[in-house]
Amino acid sequence: MKRILNLFILILFLSVHAKAQSVSVEATIDSLEILIGEQTKIKLRVLAGSKQKILFPQFPDTLVRGVEVLDTSKPDTVYYNNKERIEIEQDYIITSFDSALYYIPPLEVFIDTIKYESNPLALKVYSMPVDTLNPDQFFGQKIIMKTPFVWSDWYVFILCFVLLAPVIYLIYYLSKRLRDNEPIIRWVKVEPKLPAHETALQEIEKIKGEKIWRQEGRAKEYYTSLTDAIRRYINARFDINATEMITSEIIEHLKQVEDKEALKDLNELLQTADLVKFAKYDPLMNEKDASLVNAIGFINETKKELTPEELAAPTEIKVVEKRSLKTKIFLGGGILLFSISLIALVIYIVKQLLLFIA
Known part of the structure; x- marks a missing residue:
């Protein structure tokens, strides 16, 4: 029984020894001699079983006193014998x-928690050779040389400042349009010129379609729309600034160009409108209808057809688009972001100029 136990211990020892023999740790250095500040590379090579856990040494910044570690490469792995064996190499860039x-000293590698050491290395660092026998070859510091002014060095900066001018104007233009709620691009629609009476009758037809006079409490709004259409017609037809005149002034000016019979219905309409707007008079439904009829009758009695030359002249109508609050916020945010980017660009250019001048 004792002989069997001794045999078992012997077999276990031999297996551990064989396993230890299968591990190889080797360190090599590219150059044994370097000048101050030059770099060289230490290559650490480990050969072990593929299932063994290998931990390489890590150096934060110093290998030994006087020798610095600049960089550590990633491990390079190669498998052998159907991936039963593994070879790992790791490089350490050093300088002094x-x-x-x-x-x-030997580099320590842990394999399955067992420490293995590589072979030691040596590094000889030389200083720069100085010829002390010929001091006349040494020269003092050079004076500071000023860089000559060359226009080609400033082309980029000049171009940036030239481009900033229209960009700043664009920001001002967009901000003003946004503030005044005007379209960024003005769309102009050209239409043939209509006679004054056709334009006025179209406005009255629109008032009729809205049927404001049939709604309770909207008499003032109805008479204001109706008289405004008549005043604009008088302005366009007779070249009288009726929009800035009171009723009596309008009638007096029209008496000079029209007969009194044609002005009778107009005078009645304007006086009724004044009572509604300023005296809170509430006309009956038939009075409202009569005012509408009087307005149409006055236009038909005083209308004037355009000559072929006047009809050929086009009329420009500007289309103004109103923006929603969401659109305003979106445009305002875009302008703000664009302005911040522009300011950052200007600061960067100024800094580069100062560095260049300095």
């Missing part, structure tokens, strides 16, 4: 700024 002979 002190001339000396440095001893680099």
Whole structure:
């Protein structure tokens, strides 16, 4: 029984020893001698079983005193024997700024929590050779040289400032349009010129279609719309600024160009409208109908057809678009974002100019 136990221990020891023999850790260095500030590379190579856990050493910034680690590469892995064996290489870029002979101790690698060490290395760092026998070869500091002015160096900045002028004007234009609730692009619709009486009759037909006079409490609104249409007709037909005149002034001016019989119905209409607007008079339904008839009758009695030359002249009608609150917020946000971007661009250009001048 004791012999069997000793045999088992021997087999276990041999298996562990064989496993340990299967691990290889080797370190090499590209150059054993460098000048101050030059760089060289240490290559750490580990050969082990593919199922073993391998932990490479990590150096934050210093390998040994006087030798700095600049960078650590990613492990390079190669498999052998149907992926039963694995070889991993990792590079460490090192440098030194002190001339000396440095001893680099073995690098420690942990494999399945067992520590393995590589072979030690050495690094010789030389200082720059100085010819002390010929001091006349040493020169003092050079004076500061001013950069000559070249227009080609300023083309980009000049172009930026030239482009800023229309951009600033565009921001002002958009802001003003947004504030005044006007369209950014004015659409102009050209239509043939209509006679004054046709325009007035179209306005009255629109008033008839709305049927304001049949609604209770809207007499003032009805008479205001009706008299405004008549006043604009008088202005266009007789070249009398009726929109700025009171009833008596309109009648007096019209007496000079029209007979009194044609002005009788107009005078009645305007006086009734004054009573409604200023004396809160509430006319009957037949009075409202009569006012509408009087307005149409006055236009038909005083209308004047346009000559062929006047009909050929087009009339420009500007179409004004009203924006919703959502559209205003969207445009305002866009203008604000664009302005901030422009300011940032100007600051950047100014900084670059100052750096260039300095």
